[in-house]
Amino acid sequence: xxxxxxxxxxxxxxxxxxxxxxxxxxxxxxxxxxxxxxxxxxxxxxxxxxxxxxxxxxxxxxxxxxxxxxxxxxxxxxxxxxxxxxxxxxxxxxxxxxxxxxxxxxxxxxxxxxxxxxxxxxxxxxxxxxxxxxxxxxxxxxxxxxxxxxxxxxxxxxxxxxxxxxxxxxxxxxxxxxxxxxxxxxxxxxxxxxxxxxxxxxxxxxxxxxxxxxxxxxxxxxxxxxxxxxxxxxxxxxxxxxxxxxxxxxxxxxxxxxxxxxx
Numbered sequence: 001x002x003x004x005x006x007x008x009x010x011x012x013x014x015x016x017x018x019x020x021x022x023x024x025x026x027x028x029x030x031x032x033x034x035x036x037x038x039x040x041x042x043x044x045x046x047x048x049x050x051x052x053x054x055x056x057x058x059x060x061x062x063x064x065x066x067x068x069x070x071x072x073x074x075x076x077x078x079x080x081x082x083x084x085x086x087x088x089x090x091x092x093x094x095x096x097x098x099x100x101x102x103x104x105x106x107x108x109x110x111x112x113x114x115x116x117x118x119x120x121x122x123x124x125x126x127x128x129x130x131x132x133x134x135x136x137x138x139x140x141x142x143x144x145x146x147x148x149x150x151x152x153x154x155x156x157x158x159x160x161x162x163x164x165x166x167x168x169x170x171x172x173x174x175x176x177x178x179x180x181x182x183x184x185x186x187x188x189x190x191x192x193x194x195x196x197x198x199x200x201x202x203x204x205x206x207x208x209x210x211x212x213x214x215x216x217x218x219x220x221x222x223x224x225x226x227x228x229x230x231x232x233x234x235x236x237x238x239x240x241x242x243x244x245x246x247x248x249x250x251x252x253x254x255x256x257x258x259x260x261x262x263x
Contacts, residue, residue: 063186
């Protein structure tokens, strides 16, 4: 299905029944890039999966993009569906989008879940060295090799080593669904320029922060920072899990999210 966001087509799909729950993904991942998590959550919720601009069935207008634009895209999808208020789950760059949405449209967010993300800006804990190295190499690499590097960096050593076939599964997904380099850079710019550090104290929605302790992309200390800055928030750290926590431990994430949203 397609919504219109000021002339930009935004792809989405709905699955399950119950209270609405919007899932907003991170850099270069479309709505197919959640692993088993949507299926697990759709047992309890009406799950709305959105393709951010630049990926999937959404348009990829010339960049760079801004997180505020991407939050407005989410609002456009909700408007098209007649959904006034929803639970909202954002991961990585999607966590930035979710924060911005909660600040711009506070009356539309019932509860907020932020995974593998940060408040952005110079006051956040910076990307770990392994992530900086991978992000620096990726734009210069042959496509398949670059995607493999990004998958393994985001999954982390434990996920690559101890979960048979998972890296291959995500790599196959990325080969099929990866956006153009221009769209990747347009989204990356949105993430690099986002800074909500001085603003997220205004988020009114009850908030759960979920973070893997072995994340190579977002310093895990940002979870506690978010929980300190957002008034009604708490952090759950999942030991030994990487940036792609939603793939690596879908069951645990679904359990935490379901418990939080139903409490």
